[in-house]
Amino acid sequence: MLGIPPGIWLTIFFIIPLSLIWLFSFGDKRGLIDIDLTWTMANYARAMDPLYLQIFLKSFWFAGITTLICLIVAFPIAIAITFAPSRVRPILLLLVILPFWTNLLIRTYALIAVLRTKGYVNIGLEYLWDGINAVLIFFGMEPSGLIGERFVPAPLLYNNFAVVFGLVYVHLPFMVLPLYASLDRMDRSYLEASLDLGATQLRTFVSIIVPLAMPGIISGIIITFIPALGSFLTPDLLGGTDSQMIANVIERQFKSANDWPFGSALSFILMYVTFFVLAARALFSKRNSTMESG
Amino acid sequence: MIQAKTVIEIRNISKRFGNVIAVDSNSLTIKEGEFFALLGPSGCGKTTLLRMLAGLEVPTDGKILIDGEDMQGVAPNHRPINMVFQSYAVFPHMTVFDNVGYGLKVTGIAASTIREEVMAALEQVRLGGYQDRMPDQLSGGQKQRVALARALVKKPKVLLLDEPLSALDAKLREAMQLELVKLQNTVGITFIIVTHDQDEALSMADRIAVINSGKIEQIAEPRTIYEFPANRFVADFIGKMNVFDAKVAKEGDRLAIQSSEIGRFLVSDRKDIEPNRINAVAIRPEKIRLTGTRPDDSLYCTEAKIVNIAYHGKETAIFVEIGENTEISCTVQNSSRKQDMPKIGDFRWLSWEVDDMLLLE
Amino acid sequence: MRHLLPKRKSIGPLDYIHQRWMKLTLALSFVFLYAPLLILVIFSFNDSRRNIVWRGLTFKYYEKAWNNDGLIEAFANSLTIAFFSTIISTILGAMVALLLWRFRFTLKGVYEGSMTLPIVIPEICMGVSMMAFFSRVGWPSGLIWPFNLSAITIAHITFCFPFVAVIIRARLANFNLEFEEAAKDLGASEWQFFRDIMIPFMKPGLIAGALLAFTLSLDDFVITFFTSGPDTVTLPVKIYSMVRFSVTPEINAASTVLIAITLLLTTIALWLQSRAGQNLGH
Numbered sequence: 001m002l003g004i005p006p007g008i009w010l011t012i013f014f015i016i017p018l019s020l021i022w023l024f025s026f027g028d029k030r031g032l033i034d035i036d037l038t039w040t041m042a043n044y045a046r047a048m049d050p051l052y053l054q055i056f057l058k059s060f061w062f063a064g065i066t067t068l069i070c071l072i073v074a075f076p077i078a079i080a081i082t083f084a085p086s087r088v089r090p091i092l093l094l095l096v097i098l099p100f101w102t103n104l105l106i107r108t109y110a111l112i113a114v115l116r117t118k119g120y121v122n123i124g125l126e127y128l129w130d131g132i133n134a135v136l137i138f139f140g141m142e143p144s145g146l147i148g149e150r151f152v153p154a155p156l157l158y159n160n161f162a163v164v165f166g167l168v169y170v171h172l173p174f175m176v177l178p179l180y181a182s183l184d185r186m187d188r189s190y191l192e193a194s195l196d197l198g199a200t201q202l203r204t205f206v207s208i209i210v211p212l213a214m215p216g217i218i219s220g221i222i223i224t225f226i227p228a229l230g231s232f233l234t235p236d237l238l239g240g241t242d243s244q245m246i247a248n249v250i251e252r253q254f255k256s257a258n259d260w261p262f263g264s265a266l267s268f269i270l271m272y273v274t275f276f277v278l279a280a281r282a283l284f285s286k287r288n289s290t291m292e293s294g
Numbered sequence: 295m296i297q298a299k300t301v302i303e304i305r306n307i308s309k310r311f312g313n314v315i316a317v318d319s320n321s322l323t324i325k326e327g328e329f330f331a332l333l334g335p336s337g338c339g340k341t342t343l344l345r346m347l348a349g350l351e352v353p354t355d356g357k358i359l360i361d362g363e364d365m366q367g368v369a370p371n372h373r374p375i376n377m378v379f380q381s382y383a384v385f386p387h388m389t390v391f392d393n394v395g396y397g398l399k400v401t402g403i404a405a406s407t408i409r410e411e412v413m414a415a416l417e418q419v420r421l422g423g424y425q426d427r428m429p430d431q432l433s434g435g436q437k438q439r440v441a442l443a444r445a446l447v448k449k450p451k452v453l454l455l456d457e458p459l460s461a462l463d464a465k466l467r468e469a470m471q472l473e474l475v476k477l478q479n480t481v482g483i484t485f486i487i488v489t490h491d492q493d494e495a496l497s498m499a500d501r502i503a504v505i506n507s508g509k510i511e512q513i514a515e516p517r518t519i520y521e522f523p524a525n526r527f528v529a530d531f532i533g534k535m536n537v538f539d540a541k542v543a544k545e546g547d548r549l550a551i552q553s554s555e556i557g558r559f560l561v562s563d564r565k566d567i568e569p570n571r572i573n574a575v576a577i578r579p580e581k582i583r584l585t586g587t588r589p590d591d592s593l594y595c596t597e598a599k600i601v602n603i604a605y606h607g608k609e610t611a612i613f614v615e616i617g618e619n620t621e622i623s624c625t626v627q628n629s630s631r632k633q634d635m636p637k638i639g640d641f642r643w644l645s646w647e648v649d650d651m652l653l654l655e
Numbered sequence: 656m657r658h659l660l661p662k663r664k665s666i667g668p669l670d671y672i673h674q675r676w677m678k679l680t681l682a683l684s685f686v687f688l689y690a691p692l693l694i695l696v697i698f699s700f701n702d703s704r705r706n707i708v709w710r711g712l713t714f715k716y717y718e719k720a721w722n723n724d725g726l727i728e729a730f731a732n733s734l735t736i737a738f739f740s741t742i743i744s745t746i747l748g749a750m751v752a753l754l755l756w757r758f759r760f761t762l763k764g765v766y767e768g769s770m771t772l773p774i775v776i777p778e779i780c781m782g783v784s785m786m787a788f789f790s791r792v793g794w795p796s797g798l799i800w801p802f803n804l805s806a807i808t809i810a811h812i813t814f815c816f817p818f819v820a821v822i823i824r825a826r827l828a829n830f831n832l833e834f835e836e837a838a839k840d841l842g843a844s845e846w847q848f849f850r851d852i853m854i855p856f857m858k859p860g861l862i863a864g865a866l867l868a869f870t871l872s873l874d875d876f877v878i879t880f881f882t883s884g885p886d887t888v889t890l891p892v893k894i895y896s897m898v899r900f901s902v903t904p905e906i907n908a909a910s911t912v913l914i915a916i917t918l919l920l921t922t923i924a925l926w927l928q929s930r931a932g933q934n935l936g937h
Binding site for chain 3: 076097105227
Binding site for chain 2: 831836843844856
């Protein structure tokens with residue numbers, strides 16, 4: 001009884017729409033909105049076209065590098081929070097969570113103001129350049145040979161750098177939280193035992209913290225990688241023409257290009273990848289838990 | 295003693311969870327005003343038995359009669375029984391007053407009556423003045439009193455208590471034991487308590503049922519349970535015991551005991567014993583005496599070597615060896631500072647009254 | 656002579672947070688996370704069109720945003736959608752949570768799994784499937800307000816209620832089953848137990864879930880982007896179109912308002928949850 005209304009809702013407004021685009025992905029585009037269900041594989045074949053394959057690879061590359069950077073940056077944060085005094089810990093945790101709750105669009109927009117040609121980073125750099133220039137002139141040197149004739153703003157926006165920067169900015173909390181959760185569960189005496197037995201801090205980190213935090217690391221990687229892979233807004237607003245990701249291609253198929261069958265096929269490829277990653281993780285955690293109990 | 299009325303009658307009750315038999319065909323009667331304990335190791339089925347009385351579990355087989363009335367199909371909210379839960383289950387979002395009054399409110403009793411009864415119940419458990427507190431402002435002991443008051447205010451025929459003292463620390467537990475007994479005397483309601491703590495059962499209950507693997511092993515008064523355990527399980531479970539394999543045979547008006555460990559001796563015949571079913575004899579550590587000189591012949595007596603000593607403050611446990619590798623533990627009360635203490639390796643005479651021995655099936 | 660000893664704060668081996676490099680990392684990370692947002696907020700009060708140099712405090716961009724009919728309409732739409740999404744997804748989420756917590760049934764795994772699908776699938780996929788669905792079933796468009804927002808609201812409910820279910824279920828996991836037995840033992844009927852014990856116990860979860868649903872709905876861009884039409888613009892969609900056009904302090908002002916609302920709601924939700932965590936009452 002209790003399960004029926006939500007079940008019906010999910011079926012009508014989620015399962016059916018998904019099934020619809022699943023069907024579309026095997027369809028043929030006829031005219032502006034007509035789609036013939038011909039069970040063709042052409043849409044999937046087209047996704048393997050080097051042009052789109054390259055975009056897929058680029059998306060994986062962006063998501064992968066984002067995940068890696070997040071992991072490297074998040075680990076010290078998570079350790080610091082875990083071992084912070086209990087009074088400070090909730091505050092630090094809140095500071096990590098809060099941006100997470102701030103609108104994605106607004107966070108991305110905030111980055112534009114920071115990164116653009118006349119943004120704060122470049123203003124800072126220009127200020128620095130002026131300073132160095134003045135110092136060099138003061139010492140009677142010819143500045144142009146060393147740092148250039150004129151300040152050239154660094155190209156920080158509308159390129160691949162901006163997209164990865166934005167993705168890291170947006171997804172960092174996703175990585176910190178699972179890492180923190182697994183570190184927090186860890187018994188401190190393991191670390192104390194390691195130090196007591198003569199291991200260095202670095203050795204303790206490598207041999208004790210990392211293996212014990214592995215479930216958290218894997219969760220963190222997955223919950224960072226999946227949304228990063230499907231990102232639409234970040235590459236759309238921060239990327240240049242050559243930094244488009246899958247989601248941008250999908251959007252184009254549904255909005256401007258109006259090729260729904262192809263867009264549907266791309267969507268389903270993205271979903272299959274997502275499910276594959278999740279399934280691999282489920283398998284891994286199952287193997288892990290049997291290893292522990294066995 | 296006036297024969298009190300039976301308030302609970304359990305007939306051949308069983309409970310199976312899948313293939314596991316939690317309660318295995320037990321029968322039991324409990325009298326009005328009795329303080330009854332269900333005692334056993336964890337997982338023995340005592341809590342399941344209690345929950346069946348409360349109606350929280352449905353028996354697979356058998357009958358429960360409360361005041362002569364069959365309880366089959368009677369929901370927990372319609373039984374003249376109330377329960378104090380192990381976690382106390384004091385509703386966290388209600389004040390002490392609302393908690394205690396809840397059982398009256400749901401049955402549609404007038405607010406003024408509720409107020410009177412709740413206040414009286416709180417006085418009874420010595421929580422007068424606490425009615426407006428929230429549960430998270432109470433200590434464990436106070437929460438338990440709330441749970442008690444909440445059940446007592448319903449004026450049940452029987453009050454069930456599921457491990458009521460297990461969450462309290464040792465000092466408080468002892469104080470609560472006395473208080474529960476006092477409370478039971480005042481209200482005169484039948485109390486059935488489930489516990490795994492033998493001290494608790496022995497000190498509080500009028501009668502105890504010792505349960506093992508779903509079966510009641512013995513029902514008796516505390517002293518009988520301790521001094522005359524019905525079988526090896528009860529003997530082993532309650533208190534400490536030195537058990538020896540032995541054979542028993544009738545010899546005139548006495549019983550001859552033959553044990554490879556402690557030798558041969560005679561004890562008085564006991565009418566409730568079938569000699570050929572006995573396969574062990576036992577003696578409690580505190581019934582054993584250790585002396586420097588040989589005691590008189592009426593006692594069982596042998597020479598023993600002290601192998602280990604564990605000092606416990608009010609008493610000392612002394613482990614001795616007799617014959618070849620037969621270890622016996624004895625308890626000596628430390629009743630005087632001047633008391634002579636044997637050392638490891640010393641020899642002493644070990645003795646006990648032969649009729650203090652238990653014959654076990 | 657103790658006071659003559661140098662005051663040295665010794666650092667324990669596990670006091671990582673007191674080590675200098677760790678403090679630096681933390682500080683840099685928080686600068687990275689917060690500086691862009693702080694700059695955005697600060698420059699919404701800047702008396703200059705060119706968002707770069709501070710020229711003095713002003714509220715004129717808030718006034719401008721207030722007088723921008725398109726922006727206000729979008730904001731009203733966002734609030735309306737969030738309001739209805741919150742109510743319906745809280746009810747649906749509570750039902751799912753109670754069902755999964757209380758009962759065992761065949762295909763429970765399938766039911767549970769499909770309830771988490773809207774959480775895990777990429778937003779873009781959900782967005783385009785909703786777009787395709789509403790266009791194919793011929794969902795009426797151009798209805799009178801607020802019915803013109805129904806498609807967006809439905810899409811929002813679909814991705815909100817599984818989150819609500821997760822929150823409420825987490826709350827229910829702390830429910831002491833003896834509360835139910837105690838209530839029944841004291842004479843409460845099923846309904847009295849549900850009303851007197853269950854609902855009050857779930858309340859913090861219901862409120863936290865509702866606040867979460869409200870924030871998710873208010874914040875969503877991607878899915879709304881695919882289900883909104885020219886006359887059903889929400890605040891994030893409106894800001895998006897403004898951002899594409901140019902970067903102006905007016906956007907900063909609108910963004911600041913949205914940030915403030917979200918932060919307020921989140922703080923309330925977190926506060927409620929921590930308070931609820933404190934009095935589980937075992």
